[in-house]
Amino acid sequence: MSEVTSEIVWLHRLLTELGVQCPLPARLYADNTSAIKIATNPVLHDRTKHIEVHVHYIRQLVADGSVALSYITSEDQTTYLLTKAVSSSRHWFLAHKLMLRQHHQFEGGC
Structure with missing residues (x-):
């Protein structure tokens, strides 16, 4: 999910630089509800202390309104x-x- 999120940010910046208006938030679909909950929940628990930096990056983008995560089967x-x-x-x-x-x-x- 972190690689796709980085690509979304890169594409948005590229298109904006080229003068193409891209609405935010960019929608990212995932079939893993646990990953979505971890990425959208800003509270750290004992069970999520091992989370790497890229998850915090996704959390920041979700909090900023740049990316929205949605569940898909x-x-x-x-x-x-x-x-x-x-x-x-x-x-x-x-x-x-x-x-x-x-x-x-x-x-x-x-």
Whole structure:
């Protein structure tokens, strides 16, 4: 999650520098409710004392309103299309979410 958060911040700064307005907060979807709770809860507990610096960075971005974390079920993660074995129906559902189309839909045309 920390790598994606860093990429979000970098892309936002790049687009802002290029004059493209990007609304904040940037939404980051995760399927791990524990990670979301740790990143959004500013209170340190005995069980979370081992947390590394990158988690504090995510907490700061959430507190600043730069990033918003949201839960998404594992089945709806579009990344699973590229990283997991999925059924044919799930494949086409996720491909549709990514706006992927079959190549024959583009034939005949420029």
